[in-house]
Amino acid sequence: MTGAEIVILLIGPHGSGKTSFIKCVTGSTTDVAPTTRCRDYRANVDGNAFRLIDTPGLDDLPAGNLSILKDIVQTLEVLGSSKGPIDVNGAIFFHRITDGRFGGSARSNLDVFKQICGTKFAHQVVFVTSMWNKPSPLGQENYQRLSDELRQKYFSIGTGPGTAFPFGNKAEDAKKVLKYFGDRNKREMRELLLAQEVKRSGTSLSGVRRTSAGREIMQASNRGFCTLF
Ligand SMILES: Nc1nc2c(ncn2[C@@H]2O[C@H](COP(=O)(O)OP(=O)(O)OP(=O)(O)O)[C@@H](O)[C@H]2O)c(=O)[nH]1
Ligand SMILES: [Mg+2]
Numbered sequence: 001m002t003g004a005e006i007v008i009l010l011i012g013p014h015g016s017g018k019t020s021f022i023k024c025v026t027g028s029t030t031d032v033a034p035t036t037r038c039r040d041y042r043a044n045v046d047g048n049a050f051r052l053i054d055t056p057g058l059d060d061l062p063a064g065n066l067s068i069l070k071d072i073v074q075t076l077e078v079l080g081s082s083k084g085p086i087d088v089n090g091a092i093f094f095h096r097i098t099d100g101r102f103g104g105s106a107r108s109n110l111d112v113f114k115q116i117c118g119t120k121f122a123h124q125v126v127f128v129t130s131m132w133n134k135p136s137p138l139g140q141e142n143y144q145r146l147s148d149e150l151r152q153k154y155f156s157i158g159t160g161p162g163t164a165f166p167f168g169n170k171a172e173d174a175k176k177v178l179k180y181f182g183d184r185n186k187r188e189m190r191e192l193l194l195a196q197e198v199k200r201s202g203t204s205l206s207g208v209r210r211t212s213a214g215r216e217i218m219q220a221s222n223r224g225f226c227t228l229f
Helices: 018-026 062-079 104-117 119-124 140-154 171-183 193-201 205-209 212-223
Strands: 006-011 039-045 048-054 090-096 125-130 163-166
Touching: 006 018, 006 104, 006 171, 018 039, 018 048, 018 090, 018 125, 018 171, 039 062, 039 171, 048 062, 048 171, 062 104, 062 193, 062 205, 062 212, 090 104, 090 119, 104 119, 104 193, 104 212, 119 125, 125 140, 125 171, 140 163, 163 171, 193 205, 193 212, 205 212
Parallel strands: 006 048, 006 090, 090 125, 125 163
Antiparallel strands: 039 048
8 A cells, every 4th residue: 555545435325326436437347236345446547546445335224334334444444554544535425416405315324424524524525416417307407506505505514515526427527526636735634533433442343333423323223214304
């Protein structure tokens, strides 16, 4: 693992385009299939080397979600060193623009995402809305308005709304997002809240459950998934 790589974590509901995004920038020709385990990929964009960490979409079962969280932690550990998990430089949250407003698993994925990142990580977070190349009964011209609305309403982490990018399953769209991360000053980067927390709580399932993201997963299951909306 070289320190020069920019490490990006990709999170979002099933079918929101995480693996397709990666496929666009790695040039992989294999078919995308639902992701069941975290996996890291290398990509080079605009003179920068990236390590992209693909994750399975979270769903509504707390046991499954906790094991995905543990998988994320273990992947960061494996890519890290004796000093601890690898430093994550950025995180992307995916949402299908064709779904319109956040509901069901999109909202619960976002709540967990926020707790994985923490507010101090806010300026390293990006919102990607996928499926821009798909026609919509609402009219494609509404995608930009909807994307802005979603970003303002839901995507504030910390002090303000994050940066949003459209994705239509094209390499140039994905490259724009990675270029954004490549252009940022890496010295200002903060640590992912999840990585900080597992240094204290440990990486076992019970340690992961004690993190903010783990607690969010447990609380969501206690609240009852559907009452959120
Ligand atoms: N038209 C269009 N199709 C897309 C886009 N992004 C993803 N898809 C398709 O949507 C389906 C799901 O995409 P994936 O990339 O597997 O989504 P994912 O977020 O990795 O899903 P999980 O691994 O299940 O969490 C695939 O058939 C993709 O080809 C997009 O921007 N436009
Ligand atoms: Mg996937």
